[in-house]
Amino acid sequence: MAIRNIREYGDEVLTKTCKEVKEMTPRVKELIEDMLETMYEANGVGLAAPQVGILKRIVVIDVTGEDPYVLINPRIVESSGEQTGSEACLSVPGKSGTVTRPNYVKAVALDANMKPYELEGTELLARAICHELDHLDGRLYVDKVEGELQIVTDNEA
Ligand code: NI
Numbered sequence: 001m002a003i004r005n006i007r008e009y010g011d012e013v014l015t016k017t018c019k020e021v022k023e024m025t026p027r028v029k030e031l032i033e034d035m036l037e038t039m040y041e042a043n044g045v046g047l048a049a050p051q052v053g054i055l056k057r058i059v060v061i062d063v064t065g066e067d068p069y070v071l072i073n074p075r076i077v078e079s080s081g082e083q084t085g086s087e088a089c090l091s092v093p094g095k096s097g098t099v100t101r102p103n104y105v106k107a108v109a110l111d112a113n114m115k116p117y118e119l120e121g122t123e124l125l126a127r128a129i130c131h132e133l134d135h136l137d138g139r140l141y142v143d144k145v146e147g148e149l150q151i152v153t154d155n156e157a
Helices: 026-041 123-136
Strands: 046-048 058-061 069-080 083-087 095-101 104-110 116-122 146-151
Touching: 026 046, 026 058, 046 123, 058 123, 069 116, 069 123, 083 123, 095 123, 104 123, 116 123
Parallel strands: none
Antiparallel strands: 046 058, 058 069, 069 104, 083 095, 095 146, 104 116
16 A cells, blocks of 8 residues: 555646546555545545546545545435535645535445445535545536635644
8 A cells, every 4th residue: 555646736637537447456456545545644534536646436435534435436316405514625735615515415336346335425424425526527626615715724634
């Protein structure tokens, strides 16, 4: 495992549409392990493959610090409600902003063994799912911010 370099706002790779993963390979496995390690090292709650420069539809999410989800080729199939709150991104260090997201989402994805599963989340998990899936289509939260980006001194994600 290795910590990978996190690409930052302004890097073109963050604006690209990612490609579906067709099969699990040793390379993809290593990428997922590295993404988890990189996310934890940076104290993030989620990380998408383009953030480490790889244009594949893979995200990792862990909003509790002990229960990581790996989502390969994820899609949101249901969403409802609304939440407005602070959001940040490892690719936009030192900033946060207010974003409105659904309060509930259901996603379908493949796990690290390429087995389909459903992931339902509310509140922070729903927000993380929406934020990370946006990365796979080249979208960053900064384009959805209501008002100005804030400067933060603590490292919140
Ligand atoms: Ni992000």
